[in-house]
Amino acid sequence: MQEFVTHSREETVAVGRELAKTLPAGALIAFTGGLGAGKTAFCQGLAEGLGCTDPVSSPTFAIVNYYRGPRPFAHFDLYRIHTEGDLAAAGFYDYLDMGAVVACEWSENCAELLDLENPLRIHIERVDETTRKITIG
Known part of the structure; x- marks a missing residue:
């Protein structure tokens, strides 16, 4: 388990x-x-670190944003996703199978399904206006 405290975006x-x-x-x-x-x-940092050059935005309305690069990145918002059928319809398993790094916001909505894929868990807590506590593991 790793912990980071950040003081800016x-x-x-x-x-x-x-x-x-x-x-x-x-x-x-x-x-x-x-x-x-x-x-x-x-996720913007993840995309940059993977070599993706497209601007990163929240996938709230699209459900998934896909970023091309030397190491592709798929960014999901699972807020309205609750079943394996919904995950499959959104292309979740396809992105994993093709080797993309996949990040899921609101992962608690599909926790049991995601657990089957052995995810890396990241919790971000808003401490105040600029401070965040990030727990990885």
Whole structure:
């Protein structure tokens, strides 16, 4: 278990960027943390660390945002996803099978299904306006 405390959006992005360098192809990241905790900022860092150049945005309405690069990245919002059928329809398993790094916000909605894929768990807690506590493991 690793813990980081960041004091700006840039520091949160940097933690994601560094973690990306250690992830194998097909890695699954299961995020928890409330609205505004910094999950999308962390994912921006992941995308940068994987070599993706497209701007990163929250997948809230699209359910999944896919970023091309030398190491592709699929960023899911599971807020409205609750079943294996929903996950499959969104392409979740396809992205894992093709070796993309997959990150899921609101992972608690599909925790039992994600557990089958042995995810790396990341919890981001909003301490105050700029401070975040990030727990990885």
